[in-house]
Amino acid sequence: MARAPPECENPLVALPPIIRSLADGSERLLDRVLCVVGAVLFSQLPEFMQQYLQRLEGHLDEARLAVSRFADAAAKSGMSLDQLVAGASTNPDPSMGRLGGVIRGAVARVGDLAAADDALRHASVWTRPFVFIAHVDAGIARATLAIYKPAVPTTAEGLLYAGLGMVLVLALYHLAVRGPIVRRLQKKSAPGALGA
Helix, strand or coil, X not given: CCCCCHHHXXXXXXXXXXXXXXXXXXXXXXXXXXXXXXXXXXXHHHHHHHHHHHHHHHHHHHHHHHHHHXXXXXXXCCCCHHXXXXXXXXXXXXXXXXXXXXXXXXXXXXXXXXXXXXXXXXXXXXXXXXXXHHHCCHHHHHHHHHCCCCCCCXXXXXXXXXXXXXXXXXXXXXXXXXXXXXXXXXXXXXXXXXXX
């Protein structure tokens, strides 16, 4: 099978050697910069999720403490927590009715936070980002981001994410940016393009 002439493969061949060398060197440098950017950004994901998980557990402990106090108050009145909620909800005093809603909300919050905590703790390295997105609490995530401290990844998970970041950022660049530009240049430099 006949091979296409070199000028059809690389549109930069028609450029003067100094410019071609500069373009090639710039592209190699850009590839390296993109590798570093992808590695640094993606390697921070495990650290952010770790700091988020610590903050989530703090919220979970606080919510459990609130529910525990409601349960203690119910027990001192000779009731279960469910009976306290039912009694408060049916009480004609509006403030007692609101108390029932507060208790129900606290119990639901413990359930939601405990489910998110359990899911994140038992997620594999591959599924953790998806589990995180599925269970993220926007308020806790914003608070985590506000005080987030980047860290150098020293775990296998951090290195894995760094490698994945390098591959994804380079693939995105080559497929979405470089590829279309090269195809356009090849069309312009194709032998039939001159007469068109």
